[in-house]
Amino acid sequence: MAYQTLQQEYLQIPIVTRAYTTACVLTTAAVQLEIITPFQLYFNPDLILRNYQVWRLITNFLFFGPVGFNFLFNMIFLYRYCRMLEEGSFRGRTADFVFMFLFGGLLMTIFGTFVNLVFLGQAFTIMLVYVWSRRNPNVRMNFFGLLNFQAPFLPWVLMGFSLLLGNSIIVDLLGIAVGHVYFFLEDVFPNQPGGGRWLRTPSIIKMLFDTPEEDANYNPLPEERPGGFAWGEGQRLGG
Known part of the structure; x- marks a missing residue:
């Protein structure tokens, strides 16, 4: 019974979030088991x-280091904000979400070549957090019960926390930079005088990932509750 409940909960996770987080967990497990x-x-x-060895273009986004605090921290934020984006501003737009993954991954790969980064999963997580935070500017966050701030500051707070843990902030800065490029091209520039949409999801990706109907019984993760897991709770201003 518990297995069926767990399976049902797992299958309710939107497809892109489910695929990416599962791949990250399985990759880490394979390393831990020395496979x-x-x-x-x-x-x-x-x-x-x-x-x-073209698989390295993908696998470097799937490994977050050995199982420990840093791995769990990254997995929680990856799952949380990837799912909220997919169920929020990308609801019913799976192809566009996949295209964001491809665009962000390509840009990080290019930038990563120049800064000699060998694993880009954490930067990718920060990119997702950045895009979510800019699309939800009125959400108030609480981080570890110590800091209160609005959502757009979340990537910078995470970068500061990473610095306290002794990690290089180059990874976080890369995620923020790529997230900002995507947000600017997708959300800001098209609304400027003389602006336009430079990012268009290829039709083949739309054909593969977009579905004409949406499950009426699907229960999304509430986007107005972004923190969770005691890592930082949030609510909309005035809510």
Whole structure:
């Protein structure tokens, strides 16, 4: 009975969030069980171009390090904000969400080549958090019960927290930069005088991922409750 309930809950997670978080967990489990090693996963342009190890373009986004606090912290934020985006501003627009993944991943891969980053999963998580925070500017956040701020400051708070943990902020800055590029091209520039839409989801992606009907019994994760897990609760101003 518990298994069926767990399975039902798992299948209610929207498809892109479910696929990405599952891939991250399975990749980490495979490393922990010594089925594979991080050396087979990390981003290396030379190995990709010369040895045709093209899987590294994807696997470097799936490994967040060994199981521990840093891994759990990243998984919670990845799952939470990826799901809220998919059930919020990307509701019914799976193809556009997949295109955002591809666009963000491509941009990070290009930038990552110049700053010598070998794993980009954390930067990708920050990108998702950034886009969500800019699309929900009126949500008030509470981080660890210590800080109160509005959603657009969340990526910067996470960067500060990462710095306190002794991590390099280059990863966070990359995620913020790519998130800002996407947000500007998708949400800001089209609404400017003389602006237009530069980002258009290819028709083949729409054909593969968009569905004509939506499940009437589908229960989305409330976007106005962004914190959760005691990492930072939020509510809309005036709500």
